[in-house]
Structure formats: structure tokens, C-alpha cells
Amino acid sequence: MKHDTIKPSLRRRYEFIEFQLMWDGTVGRRRLQDQFEISPQQATLDLTSYLEIAPRNMVYDPRQRTYVATAHFRSIFLKGEASEYLQQLEMVHRGYRHIGEVWPAEMPSFDAVDVATRRIAPATLKSVLHAIRTRKCTEVTYVSLSSETEGPRHLFPHAIASDGHRWHMRAFDADKGRYSDFVLSRVDKIKIVEHERDELPEDLSWQTFVALRLQPDPALPRRQKEQLQLEYDMDNGELCVNVRKAMMFYYLRHYGFDPLEMEGSCMRNKSSFHLSIANLVEVEESLGRR
Numbered sequence: 001m002k003h004d005t006i007k008p009s010l011r012r013r014y015e016f017i018e019f020q021l022m023w024d025g026t027v028g029r030r031r032l033q034d035q036f037e038i039s040p041q042q043a044t045l046d047l048t049s050y051l052e053i054a055p056r057n058m059v060y061d062p063r064q065r066t067y068v069a070t071a072h073f074r075s076i077f078l079k080g081e082a083s084e085y086l087q088q089l090e091m092v093h094r095g096y097r098h099i100g101e102v103w104p105a106e107m108p109s110f111d112a113v114d115v116a117t118r119r120i121a122p123a124t125l126k127s128v129l130h131a132i133r134t135r136k137c138t139e140v141t142y143v144s145l146s147s148e149t150e151g152p153r154h155l156f157p158h159a160i161a162s163d164g165h166r167w168h169m170r171a172f173d174a175d176k177g178r179y180s181d182f183v184l185s186r187v188d189k190i191k192i193v194e195h196e197r198d199e200l201p202e203d204l205s206w207q208t209f210v211a212l213r214l215q216p217d218p219a220l221p222r223r224q225k226e227q228l229q230l231e232y233d234m235d236n237g238e239l240c241v242n243v244r245k246a247m248m249f250y251y252l253r254h255y256g257f258d259p260l261e262m263e264g265s266c267m268r269n270k271s272s273f274h275l276s277i278a279n280l281v282e283v284e285e286s287l288g289r290r
Contacts, residue, residue, distance in 0.1 A: 003076070013038075013046050014053075015077045016103060021058055021069040022078070023085055024105040028066035031105070118166055118185035127190045128169050131157050137174065137195035141188040154193070155182065156200055163250035170246065172200050179203045181246070205246040210286040212251055213278035214239040220274060228274060238278055245286045252283070259287060 006014070013036055020027035032043035047067060051058065056072040078084055088104055091097040093112045131138045140153045155171040161181070162168070168181040174197050215238050216225040225237075232239045243251045252259045256271035263269070266284055269276050277283055 010046070010049075011077060012036075014050050017047065017050050018057075018075045018078045018080075019084070019103045020105065021067070021073055022075060022080060025069050026061075026064065026066045027058070035103070115165065118183070120167060120184045121187070124184055124187045124190055127192060128157050128160065128184065131192060132159070134192075136192050137197070138171075138190050139193045140182070140190045142182055143186045143188055145186075150188070154195055156195075156197075158203065159206060160184070161247060161250075163247075164254050170203065170206055172203070179205060179246070203246070206244055208245045209242045210245055210248060210282065211279065212241045212243045212248065212255075212283060214241070214255060214275045215278045217270065217274045217276050224274070243286075248283065248286045 003011075013032060016032065016035055017027050020031060027047070029040060029043040029047060032038065032046055033040060038046075051067075054074075054076055056070060057074065057076075058067040058069055060066075061068045074080070085104065088097075088102040089107075089110050090112065092099055092102055092107070093110075093114070099107055127138060130136070135156070135158075138155050138157060140155050141150055142153055143150060154174040155169070156174060157169040157171040159170040160167060161170055167184045169184060170179065170181055172179050174195060214232070215234070216228040220228070228234070229237055241251065249259050252267075255275055256273035257267065257269075257275075257277070259267050261268045266280055267287075269280050
């Protein structure tokens with residue numbers, strides 16, 4: 001059976017089988033039945049067909065009356081990364097799933113930092129999405145924290161983006177003649193309006209990608225540098241992230257840099273995560289400061 005011909009529903013059950021084998025060490029018919037609400041016969045067929053695809057991944061243990069992972073187990077349908085397990089816990093923590101809906105056989109005791117969400121009015125998001133689809137202008141009353149001006153702005157949104165904490169709309173500001181980001185939770189009022197401007201300039205900062213090359217802080221001892229290279233899965237001592245120019249400021253903050261903290265003519269090349277930027281001049285240019 002070729003992997004690209006497997007139906008999505010069956011592939012999802014194969015992923016579940018691998019998840020159980022990798023993290024619990026066993027998988028049985030009952031777990032499949034309960035998780036996907038399938039018949040015992042279907043669960044048996046799934047386990048049998050998976051064994052045909054990956055005969056070295058599991059064996060049947062008659063004493064436990066279940067399949068157990070072998071020492072040769074290698075995931076085929078999952079990446080086999082720790083993040084796949086931790087995402088299950090994250091979904092429970094955020095309320096996206098109940099404990100009975102996620103895949104770990106036994107949930108460990110866990111907790112996570114619960115960041116307060118910035119409330120976005122559903123009507124605001126609907127209007128923005130409609131404007132993006134129809135390429136329409138919006139008249140927006142926007143509460144800016146850097147300016148006391150709250151007069152209506154005429155914005156042409158074309159994308160939305162998250163900086164990790166807040167969702168923005170990327171829009172052409174017809175009044176100022178430039179593209180900017182606007183935090184959706186700070187939109188007080190919004191409506192679709194007609195506007196005399198038909199043609200908009202290209203948003204080159206959104207369309208252009210720049211490599212952000214990160215490396216361990218050169219001041220660190222060799223052993224700590226090696227540890228960071230391992231944690232970030234660096235290649236030849238660097239982590240290369242392709243970033244839209246319009247998103248560079250947010251990515252820098254995400255990796256622990258403060259783009260507003262200057263050291264001479266450049267931003268301070270030091271991260272709270274013990275990283276440094278290998279191509280600082282190129283990054284400065286993408287921020288529009290050179």
C-alpha cells in the first residue's frame with residue numbers, strides 16, 4: 001500500500017497507532033475503537049494492515065493481549081518528535097480538547113503559562129476577512145497606544161498575522177499611503193466602504209523574505225554552544241529562518257532580541273535566549289534602518 005493512496009481517515013488511525021507505540025509502548029484494539037468510534041472488526045483490520053506496512057515496528061504479546069513496540073520501532077506516519085506529544089497537552093490546557101479526546105493513554109500531571117488572550121470582536125474579524133476576500137476598503141476607528149488620534153482610517157487589509165501574542169491585520173493605510181500592521185483587538189469600529197482608490201501598490205515588505213541566521217552567543221563556553229546547537233537543531237552552527245521583512249521585528253522579539261535597544265548604529269546583538277544574529281547588517285536593512 002502506497003502511503004499517498006491511503007485515505008485520510010485511515011492515515012489518521014495509523015498515526016494514532018504510532019503515537020501509542022512511541023509514547024506508551026503498546027497499542028490495542030480497544031484503544032482504537034474508543035478513540036475513533038469504530039467497530040472491533042475495523043480496529044483489527046487497521047492493526048493488521050499497519051503491521052503489513054511496518055512489520056518491524058510492533059509484535060503481538062499474547063500475555064498482555066496487545067501489540068507492543070519493538071526495539072526497531074521507527075515512525076512512518078508521524079515525525080516522531082516530542083512536540084507531537086506536547087501539542088496534545090497544549091490542546092487540553094487551552095481548552096481545545098477534553099482529556100478523553102487527546103491521544104496520550106495516561107495524562108501526566110502538567111501545567112502551562114496561561115497568557116491572557118486579547119479579545120477580538122467576531123464582527124471585526126468577519127469584516128476584515130470579507131475585505132480581504134473582496135479587496136474592499138474598510139473604515140476603521142482604531143485605538144492606538146502610540147497616538148491619541150482616533151479618527152476614522154481607511155484601510156485595505158490583505159492579510160492577517162500573529163506575532164505570537166497578538167493578531168494583526170496587514171493593511172494599506174490609504175490616508176498615509178503606506179502599509180502597516182493594526183492590532184485587531186484595538187479596532188473599535190469597522191465597516192466596509194467604497195473608496196476612490198482602486199489600484200494599490202505592492203506590499204513588498206510582505207512579499208519579500210529575508211534569512212534570519214541565528215547562532216549561539218559567541219561568548220558562551222564551547223559545551224553550552226553545542227547544547228544550543230542541539231536544542232535548536234542548528235546546521236553547521238546556525239539556525240536559518242526565512243522571514244517576511246514585514247514580520248522581522250516580531251521574529252526578533254520571539255527569539256529574545258529587543259530591536260529597539262541600540263548599540264552604536266545597530267540593534268544590540270544579544271538575546272535573552274543566549275543567541276546572536278550572524279547576519280546583523282542584512283537584518284538591520286530588512287528593518288528599514290540602513
